[in-house]
Amino acid sequence: MNNTFDELRQTIELSQSIAISGHISPDGDAIGACSALAMSLTELGKDVVVILDEYQENFEIIPTGGLIVKNVDDEYLPDLYIAVDCGDKERLGTKAKLFDETLYTINIDHHKSNTFFAKQNYVDSEASSASEIVFQLIYNYAPITADIAAAIYAGIVFDTGGFRHSSTSPVTMAIVSELMEYDFNFTEIYNSIFHTRSFGEARIMGVALFNLKEVFDGRIVTSIVTDEEIKKCGVTSDELSEVSSYIKGVSGTVASVFMYEKKPGTFKVSMRSDDLVDVSQVAAKFGGGGHMRASGCTIDGEANKILENILLEIEKQL
Ligand SMILES: [Mn+2]
Known part of the structure; x- marks a missing residue:
């Protein structure tokens, strides 16, 4: 069963230190969704880190707010751990252990096969991307800056194959329309993700x-x-x-x-x-x-x- 956005926001309110991770071999959606959420929660005054594996060079165009780390100290224990774009806990890789040890856990995802592995879950298999769900969570709740808009845009563009896949919905396009009100270079993001090669x-x-x-x-x-x-x-x-x-x-x-x-x-x-x-x-x-x-x-x-x-x-x- 899904929790509501309000329930997730209450848990965020209760937490000061927050860890966020996407899946192993992070793709454009995992990177965009984690980064956007992290930057937005930072704007709310939270201490946020994104724990994420190394990723392909063409995704370096995605703004991250400098919040991504590859590892954390052994002593590190956040109040809240949010998994993004992970169908099951195994997709967190080695981070699954810390996830298990954390008091509050949230799972935000759009994979049909999601196993609802966290204490609170929000899974929408109709959503084009995890980034689309992150937008809905922070909209009218936490600040959205141009960098945050760019990260969400990147995630949506990547997971929809540039608005080609059947997962692209009117909701997706309404969100993209909202994002384009912000000042970021969407052409550069699109080209870096789809039209750049070694x-x-x-x-x-x-x-x-x-x-x-x-x-x-x-x-x-x-x-x-x-x-x-x-x-x-x-x-x-x-x-x-x-x-x-x-x-x-x-x-x-x-x-x-x-x-x-x-x-x-x-x-x-x-x-x-x-x-x-x-x-x-x-x-x-x-x-x-x-x-x-x-x-x-x-x-x-x-x-x-x-x-x-x-x-x-x-x-x-x-
Ligand atoms: Mn995805």
């Missing part, structure tokens, strides 16, 4: 596009990059994460298959599709998994043979 990432994308092939009358596009090509561009697997969805954008394509050699003779297969093909079924055949429209698996063997087997599975659905 030099190596740009080069390996070029290699992947050069290696592009079409099969089944262009309904499927494929690309393979080798271990050697990856080494030449000096990239990590993280920097290959955009290739499959990019090539899925070739017009007339119903699914994409991108393969890269993780180590000699072992290939990671990453697939994207639209309604016609359920790539999670294909991935499951090879011991992988994921979602209907985005799935992956890892297979040992010879590249072209692996691709052939994958395509045979996809063909069954065409």
Whole structure:
């Protein structure tokens, strides 16, 4: 059962020192929601720290108020610990222990699977993002500055894929409309989150596009990059994460298959599709998994043979 915003605010009133954490491997929403909440509660006169793991460079554009720390002293025990954007306690990583030791705990989240693990919980699975919920909590309660507005905007933009995902609602857009009254550079935030890449990432994308092939009358596009090509561009697997969805954008394509050699003779297969093909079924055949429209698996063997087997599975659905 959810608590009300008023109940959460009462707990905040009772607390002076407040710790806030998002999930491990923080994304734009976790960073934006934690930072916005922390800055706003600081404006209320609270002693706030955000305990958060290291994150990707392209999220450094998000204002944090200098409140983020990676670790706290062993003696540190806040009055209140707020978990943000975490579906369960395990998502807090090593911070789960301190969370358990804290007197007051609050869980603010938008994942359907949320386990209501705190003493007070506010879970809205209809919300586009945790940032959207944080806005509702602080609106007409705690101060909102341009930096706070920017952090919430960043979180919403990230989790909605730039207002593309079906989680984007009229409420989301009403909040964004409110945020845009504040003076912050939304263009810069959007570009940093979605249109910034390392030099190596740009080069390996070029290699992947050069290696592009079409099969089944262009309904499927494929690309393979080798271990050697990856080494030449000096990239990590993280920097290959955009290739499959990019090539899925070739017009007339119903699914994409991108393969890269993780180590000699072992290939990671990453697939994207639209309604016609359920790539999670294909991935499951090879011991992988994921979602209907985005799935992956890892297979040992010879590249072209692996691709052939994958395509045979996809063909069954065409
Ligand atoms: Mn989120």
